Amino acid sequence: MPDVPIVVLYVSEHYLRGLPDERIWSESYQKPFWINLIHGVHSVPLTLLGVLVGLGLAAPELTAFFASALLHALEDLPVHNRDAHRHFLPLSHYRFISPLSYWDVAHHGKTVALVEALLVLVAAGFIWPRVSTPGHAALVAVGVWYAFNYWKTFLR
Structure with missing residues (x-):
């Protein structure tokens, strides 16, 4: 929030x-x-x-x-x-x-963002069995958002 x-x-x-x-x-x-x-x-x-x-x-x-x-x-x-x-x-x-940034490559952004995305994936795996179908859709949407933004920011 x-x-x-x-x-x-x-x-x-x-x-x-x-x-x-x-x-x-x-x-x-x-x-x-x-x-x-x-x-x-x-x-x-x-x-x-x-x-x-x-x-x-x-x-x-x-x-x-x-x-x-x-x-x-x-x-x-x-x-x-x-x-x-x-x-x-x-x-x-x-x-x-x-000294770190989740987006600025001059401050290790590529690595920090990858670690953040992996932590979100682990958290989603922990939450997955505890939520209903709408929760699953939200977790997938968050995963897709992280993947897309990582690609857009660091790989493109």
């Missing part, structure tokens, strides 16, 4: 406004509304607070939602270089600039 605002930004700017990728990432993404929203939903303190609220309310779905957002933020932390999020909002505007 923390990446949903990024998807909404990209789809609205690329498909509805016709902006090229470079302008989306260098201009639209940098606008205060988008950057603050994206960094806010990647905030470790805010997602941890959500987990604690879910636990306090004895709401397992809410707890799981915020726990998954927290895990996403923690996974993002070591794989963002020049596009690092402010993972400690609202306590700090600090950005951890990792």
Whole structure:
């Protein structure tokens, strides 16, 4: 869920406004509304607070939602270089600039993206027997998305 605002930004700017990728990432993404929203939903303190609220309310779905957002933020932390999020909002505007990137080949992007895709495949294999047919379709869609984007970004 923390990446949903990024998807909404990209789809609205690329498909509805016709902006090229470079302008989306260098201009639209940098606008205060988008950057603050994206960094806010990647905030470790805010997602941890959500987990604690879910636990306090004895709401397992809410707890799981915020726990998954927290895990996403923690996974993002070591794989963002020049596009690092402010993972400690609202306590700090600090950005951890990792030596690794999931997309930038100058920072091992090809390898990091492959490792990420393999981890997603392993997780999908773990989840597969625990979900119904619609869940299977979602897992296949995620696998196809990862494969296509890896090919488009690194192999083409």
